[in-house]
Amino acid sequence: MRVLVTRPQEKAERTCARLAAMGHEAFSLPLFRPVHFDDVVKAALAARHWRALAVTSAEALENVEASRDAPGFRDLPVFAVGRKTADAARAAGFTQVIDGGGDGERLAETIAAFPPSGDGPLLYLAGDPRAPFFEEALRRLDVAFETVTAYAMRPVADLPVDAVLEEARPEAVLLYSAAAAARFFALVPAQLLARHGLNPLFLCLSAKVAASVPACLSASVRIAGAPDEEGLLALLN
Known part of the structure; x- marks a missing residue:
């Protein structure tokens, strides 16, 4: 599966390595530093x-x-x-x-x-x-x-959102916090996803994170069984 990781850069690199070891293609869009x-x-x-x-x-x-x-x-x-x-x-x-x-x-x-x-x-x-x-x-x-x-x-400035979406073409997006989810959808509204022909799953660390996903995308939300990265990545199985 093609997976987009929204964590800060250093942590995103570790998560991307875990995803690659699981057989997924991982891409990063670090929203905060x-x-x-x-x-x-x-x-x-x-x-x-x-x-x-x-x-x-x-x-x-x-x-x-x-x-x-x-x-x-x-x-x-x-x-x-x-x-x-x-x-x-x-x-x-x-x-x-x-x-x-x-x-x-x-x-x-x-x-x-x-x-x-x-x-x-x-x-x-x-x-x-x-x-x-x-x-x-x-x-x-x-x-x-x-x-x-x-x-x-702090928000990372000047993110190449369109270029990342076009390269990654994610089938799943990992969302670790309510703040990250809110910023992701401010940068990547449903209309932009549609423009790129994307309909990814939004894998959320908790119900509080999922609450920041727009209602129009709620059918694509999955919530981790445990509020940690293991629970989040288990949703990819």
Whole structure:
């Protein structure tokens, strides 16, 4: 199958390699690029008045080494949104990592069900833009927290959309976030797909991502059984 990957470039390359190993033809259209605020993250971690850390994307820990940046934090609980983010936290050197189950609301429920000890708030290393669901759930569950923006996803300018569509002629498009889905369809409306004679499947990481697909294309939407890349790629089988 011909598959279009909409992740940032570095991650898209890894996904394209996985797709090629699965026997698919992979193409990339990186809609965003990450900008990391390393000094802000290190300053927040060094404050050491937190009782736990929460992360909803591995991107938030991209340049973090616990032993160097947060020695007082290494053994405190780190609540990660899912398996990939939990793996990134362990790779960064944190020793007490809890997998929150796959989405922000379940992560908040996990934190409330197993509250870490101590008096300080939870530190949430977040991205920009981000969905509000995790923070809303923390407030609803009366979990004290502070948010620090660890990275921002900036739109990639001057994307050669028509050329990519013509080369790739995708039979499936991988959509990993609501922001990526919204930008994809701003750049690639249904009329443009029709002009290129394309009718791809839109493979979405979650129902929240699928909600950003235009209603006129809803019949082509498939939602991953689990909100991770393994679940997404399983839709290609």
